[in-house]
Amino acid sequence: MQPKHPANSEAPSRALTDYPRPSVAVDTALLTVADRALSVVLVQSGDRPALPGTFLHEGETLRDAVLRSLRVKCGISGLEPRQLRVFDAPGRDTRGWVLSVAHLDVVPARDLTLDASLAHPTAVGSARTLPLMYDHAEIIELAVDALRAEYADRPDPRPLLPEPFTLRELQTLHEAIAGERLPRDAFRRRMEPLLTDTGELSRGTRGKPARLFRRTPDPRR
Amino acid sequence: MQPKHPANSEAPSRALTDYPRPSVAVDTALLTVADRALSVVLVQSGDRPALPGTFLHEGETLRDAVLRSLRVKCGISGLEPRQLRVFDAPGRDTRGWVLSVAHLDVVPARDLTLDASLAHPTAVGSARTLPLMYDHAEIIELAVDALRAEYADRPDPRPLLPEPFTLRELQTLHEAIAGERLPRDAFRRRMEPLLTDTGELSRGTRGKPARLFRRTPDPRR
DNA sequence: GGAATAGTGTCTATTAGACAGTATAGA
DNA sequence: TCTATACTGTCTAATAGACACTATTCC
Numbered sequence: 001m002q003p004k005h006p007a008n009s010e011a012p013s014r015a016l017t018d019y020p021r022p023s024v025a026v027d028t029a030l031l032t033v034a035d036r037a038l039s040v041v042l043v044q045s046g047d048r049p050a051l052p053g054t055f056l057h058e059g060e061t062l063r064d065a066v067l068r069s070l071r072v073k074c075g076i077s078g079l080e081p082r083q084l085r086v087f088d089a090p091g092r093d094t095r096g097w098v099l100s101v102a103h104l105d106v107v108p109a110r111d112l113t114l115d116a117s118l119a120h121p122t123a124v125g126s127a128r129t130l131p132l133m134y135d136h137a138e139i140i141e142l143a144v145d146a147l148r149a150e151y152a153d154r155p156d157p158r159p160l161l162p163e164p165f166t167l168r169e170l171q172t173l174h175e176a177i178a179g180e181r182l183p184r185d186a187f188r189r190r191m192e193p194l195l196t197d198t199g200e201l202s203r204g205t206r207g208k209p210a211r212l213f214r215r216t217p218d219p220r221r
Numbered sequence: 222m223q224p225k226h227p228a229n230s231e232a233p234s235r236a237l238t239d240y241p242r243p244s245v246a247v248d249t250a251l252l253t254v255a256d257r258a259l260s261v262v263l264v265q266s267g268d269r270p271a272l273p274g275t276f277l278h279e280g281e282t283l284r285d286a287v288l289r290s291l292r293v294k295c296g297i298s299g300l301e302p303r304q305l306r307v308f309d310a311p312g313r314d315t316r317g318w319v320l321s322v323a324h325l326d327v328v329p330a331r332d333l334t335l336d337a338s339l340a341h342p343t344a345v346g347s348a349r350t351l352p353l354m355y356d357h358a359e360i361i362e363l364a365v366d367a368l369r370a371e372y373a374d375r376p377d378p379r380p381l382l383p384e385p386f387t388l389r390e391l392q393t394l395h396e397a398i399a400g401e402r403l404p405r406d407a408f409r410r411r412m413e414p415l416l417t418d419t420g421e422l423s424r425g426t427r428g429k430p431a432r433l434f435r436r437t438p439d440p441r442r
Numbered sequence: 443g444g445a446a447t448a449g450t451g452t453c454t455a456t457t458a459g460a461c462a463g464t465a466t467a468g469a
Numbered sequence: 470t471c472t473a474t475a476c477t478g479t480c481t482a483a484t485a486g487a488c489a490c491t492a493t494t495c496c
Contacts, residue, residue, distance in 0.1 A: 020279040021242040024320065058241040058318060062309045083306050086322055088283045097279060099245065101307055168475085186458050188476085201467095207474025208466040389448085407485050409449085428447025429493040449492070457484080465476070 022097045026065045027053035027136065028081060029102070029143030030074065032121055033160060033176045034109040038147075039121035040140055041112070042130075043073050050133040051140075052119065053100070066103050074119050076112065080158070081105045084142045087135045100135070104143040106158045151177050155194050156215055164198050164212035167191065246321045247286045248274035248357065249302060250364030251295065253342055254381060254397045255330040259368075260342035261361055262328075262335070263351075264294050271354040272361075273340065274321070287324050295340050297333065301379070302326045305363045308356045321356070325364040327379040372398050376415050377436055385419050385433035388412065 029051055030041040042049040054069035056062065066081040084102040092098070112121065122130070124144055128137065150157050155170055171187050196216045201209035250272055251262040263270040275290035277283065287302040305323040313319070335341060343351070345365055349358065371378050376391055392408050417437045422430035 019244065019276060021244050022277065022279075023240065023242050024245065055240060056243065058243075059311055061311065062307060085304050086283060086307060090280055090282065166475090183459060185460075189458080202475095204468090205474075206468065207472080208476075210475055387448090404486060406487075410485080423448095425495095426447075427495065428445080429449075431448055443496105445494105445496080447492100447494085449490105451490080452488085454487085455485090458482090460481080461479085463476105463478080465474100467472105467474080469470100469472080 020097070022099050024056040025053055025098055025100045026056060026062055026069060027051045027100050027102050027139060028066050028070060028105050029084075029140050030070060030076075030105050030107060031124075031143060031147055032107050032109045032112060033173060034112075034121050036172060036176050037123040037125075038144065038176050038179065039109075039123050040127050040143070041074055041107075041119050041121050042127065042132075043119045045133055048133050049122070049127075049130050051136045056101075062101050062103070066105065070105065074112070076107055079105045079107060082146065084139065084146060087139075089135075092134055102135075102139040102142060104146050106147065106160065108160050108162070110162070148177060153190070155191050159215060163214045164200065166202055166210035166212060168210060170195075170213075241318070243318045243320045245277040246274055246319055247277060247283055247290060247324055248272045248308075248321050248360060249287050249291060249324040249326050250305075250361050251291060251326050251328060252345075252364060252368055253328050253330045253333055254394060255333075255342050257393060257397050258344040258346075259365065259397050259400065260330075260344050261348050261364070262295055262333070262340050262342050263348065263353075264340045266354055269354050270343070270348075270351050272357045277322075283322050283324070287326065291326065295333070295335055297328055300326045300328060303367065305360065305367060308360075310356075313355055323356075323360040323363060325367050327368065327381065329381050329383070331383070369398060374411070376412050380436060384435045385421065387423055387431035387433060388416075389431060391416075391434075 027050075032039050032041065041052065043052050044050070052069050052073040054065055054072070056065045060068075062083065063081055067077065067079065070079060071077050081103045082105070084104055087100045087102060090097075092100070109121070124140060127140060132140075151174060156165075156173065160173055161169060167188060170191060171182060171184065174187070175182055194216060195213040198212045198214055200212045202212060203209060248271075253260050253262065262273065264273050265271070273290050273294040275286055275293070277286045281289075283304065284302055288298065288300065291300060292298050302324045303326070305325055308321045308323060311318075313321070330342070333342065345361060348361060353361075372395060377386075377394065381394060382390060388409060391412060392403060392405070395408070396403055415437060416434040419433045419435055421433045423433060424430060
């Protein structure tokens with residue numbers, strides 16, 4: 001919908017602000033991999049755990065609102081939020097007419113320095129058993145599926161691993177995200193052509209030193 | 222974001238309506254297959270072609286707003302809109318602070334009875350050369366990609382074909398959506414197990430009569 | 443019978459998974 | 470030397486595409 005009539009069924013001369021407008025919020029499933037487990041950062045909202053979120057301010061993009069909420073509630077910045085979908089069920093928020101734009105974002109566990117009394121990562125398996133606010137359980141499921149799709153055929157698009165890394169470290173990351181073991185041979189064959197070999201080897205490890213790789217600057221990112 | 226504080230950084234006691242709120246619109250890429258070409262329905266908005274859209278009314282879901290706009294502008298109903306994403310660039314609408322939730326919907330060409338002076342289907346290839354409103358060109362690209370993904374591994378999820386249909390009719394549909402020829406053998410092998418054979422044959426056609434199929438009630442829809 | 447379309451069987455190149463063997467470090 | 474890990478090569482089953490052959494209708 002654009003210029004001309006604000007809505008076909010109504011008088012075109014009325015100003016935009018004459019019509020009722022919803023409040024618009026953003027809620028973010030902030031995912032991380034901690035201790036080989038895919039986890040989501042939860043904050044406390046009233047009596048229940050919830051995803052971090054905030055209301056959209058005037059003149060602000062959704063992306064900026066997400067970054068602001070994560071900065072304020074989790075003390076992190078420099079991320080790359082991705083829209084999932086809008087939740088719009090009429091009665092979903094008891095305070096009134098509120099739309100929520102669900103987002104996914106990802107942060108390396110080492111960058112997470114949370115005030116543990118406010119926010120803490122929870123393994124997504126455990127999160128499923130918690131009494132989360134409203135549609136937040138569904139948002140987490142959407143976020144996990146979206147992250148799995150992003151990692152399905154790319155080494156580390158977000159990126160989560162510090163460079164350089166070995167193929168085993170990359171596979172361990174993928175297994176945490178996928179929630180299952182992956183075949184070693186097929187994983188090598190798919191990922192190695194997508195990485196840049198540094199020529200260096202890991203040192204101080206148990207067996208044969210592993211080759212160290214970097215992410216290849218990727219057209220698809 | 223939910224109950225408790227409207228936004229962490231502001232006084233929790235103020236009412237939702239004390240904060241500025243955006244107008245929320247829906248815009249829909251209504252796709253169809255006409256004359257073996259994937260097409261999008263365009264309406265005239267001021268001096269340019271545009272996608273049909275409207276503003277969201279109070280107490281209305283996004284889905285209902287999409288259905289209302291398509292009923293009013295294109296005279297069709299009974300569809301299944303799917304959210305693509307929210308467009309929120311601050312200056313995208315000259316009338317003020319307007320978010321638009323882009324949608325995809327699909328309609329069989331035979332159900333399209335448009336007032337040609339108001340709305341008409343345009344092949345997506347041609348639509349790319351038109352000076353569309355705002356972000357509507359991008360919405361069409363998103364919609365086409367989404368539709369291709371829906372049809373990539375399913376016979377006719379939307380559904381577009383009248384039953385019963387032959388494998389060739391199904392393949393012609395898929396080729397229109399994919400925008401390219403598909404290999405006959407591989408197409409058969411993938412699709413036939415996903416269809417229900419009616420046991421009937423086509424009649425009055427040129428060569429050997431073809432078997433007629435129906436869609437199999439599908440767990441994935 | 444000829445043309446056109448539907449349907450079937452076979453060959454091959456590619457791929458994923460399984461598995462075994464070799465290489466190289468620390469203990 | 471032993472063990473753990475990294476790396477490489479080969480085999481096999483599944484799959485997609487190519488292609489050829491047969492089947493059945495209308496003209």
